[in-house]
Amino acid sequence: MLHLRVICPPERTGAVRDVLLTEPGVTHITVQPGTAVQPPGDLIEADVTREAADQLLAALRHLDVPRCGGITLETIDTTLSDAADAAEQAVPGDPADAVIWEELITRTGEEARLTVTFQVFLAIACVLAAIGAITDSPVTVVGAMVLGPEFGALAAVAVGLVLRRGDLIRRGGVALAVGFPTAMIITALATVAFDATGLLPAAALDQMDQVRFIYSVGPFSFIIALLAGAAGMLALTSARSAILVGVFISVTTVPAAAFTSVALVEQRFDDAWQAALQLVVNILGIVVAAVVVLMVSPRARAWRGSGKWFVTG
Structure with missing residues (x-):
């Protein structure tokens, strides 16, 4: 209660x-x-x-x-x-x-803010994912997935689309549009430093058998993103937040963004394109599934009052 x-x-x-x-x-x-x-x-x-x-x-x-x-x-x-x-x-x-819509709006709105903390967590997650890719360590990559804070921004965009709340769409969109490029630039700089110090051997990226899923885009990539987006939104709306950890591990948004930076620095342009495509597929899949889940959730109507959208059950 x-x-x-x-x-x-x-x-x-x-x-x-x-x-x-x-x-x-x-x-x-x-x-x-x-x-x-x-x-x-x-x-x-x-x-x-x-x-x-x-x-x-x-x-x-x-x-x-x-x-x-x-x-x-x-x-x-x-x-x-x-x-x-x-x-x-x-x-x-x-x-x-x-579904408590006021709670959902407040929670996603707060988690989608482009704050210093949001950016630091995303940057650390991307660098960690890059190290996991370089060392062919799936455990490190999974750790980066859990650390990434991007689901809050994606959820805010989905809620904003369903309730026609432009403020939530803008807040989540800005967090993603600024957060990911900034984290990728930091990851690229870290990759240059790894190169300069000999921590990134030339053949390291040829031995990524355990983490090849980061940039291997296939038919299941979009399906996994859809399932993760649906599960994540259900977790947010049903007070089962512990399930979100499993959602973070399911999708490769952070690892794909990180490897895009690594591949570009190493001039592996085909791999960079595949990783970037993986990132886009995951983001679109999560948002689409989250929107569908919200649209079929119990809600009677939405109306506009005092400059904001409110929802009744």
Whole structure:
């Protein structure tokens, strides 16, 4: 279940309370008049099932609570309550399958920001993948896959396309368009340094039997990307974030970008083209699959209000 905290002016407390009471998926409702200091107002708390959260948030937005107060939603790890069990049973569906669109928008929006941390992680992942390719070490390449932060940006683009949120598309697109080229330039410089210090023998790239999948584009490349994109978006929408690790290992976005830089420095242009194609195929496959998953997810309608898109369940 989820814990809901609402701060609102006293004149809206009755309406908020009525919304909570009429929702069968809400329980443990408490009202503390005059408790909130900044912003001033009443504090209302309740526990909400995941299946009811999206519709409830839409109703609170309709009351204009975010503008005059605030809404906070947190995950509850453990709940021992017959009332909570009854609330879970009163709402159709399974909590793991519920999509909380506001949560998804916030999460993907944050993870798609082009920050220094995002760029550093992506650059380290690419250099690590380059070393894995040079040393023919699949373990190192897999480590680079897990380290790469690019799925958040790809997910933001997918969410933006489905909800027609240009801000999410731009944020994710900028993170990818700037992040990958910058990481590839850093990887190219690292490759030059490896050449200069003798860490990259001339024949090293001829002995990549274990990691040849990085630049070997085939019919399964797009299929794997589709499956990974679908699994990744399902993990984001169903609160099964642990599955994302498997998604990162499945796709070769970071290794393909890294090897493109290595191959260009070593003037292996055919290999560089294949690796670049692998990168594009993976990115397109992930986004396409994520969009399809979101389009078939439970959602009734989207409407535009206060300059943003909101969704009801």
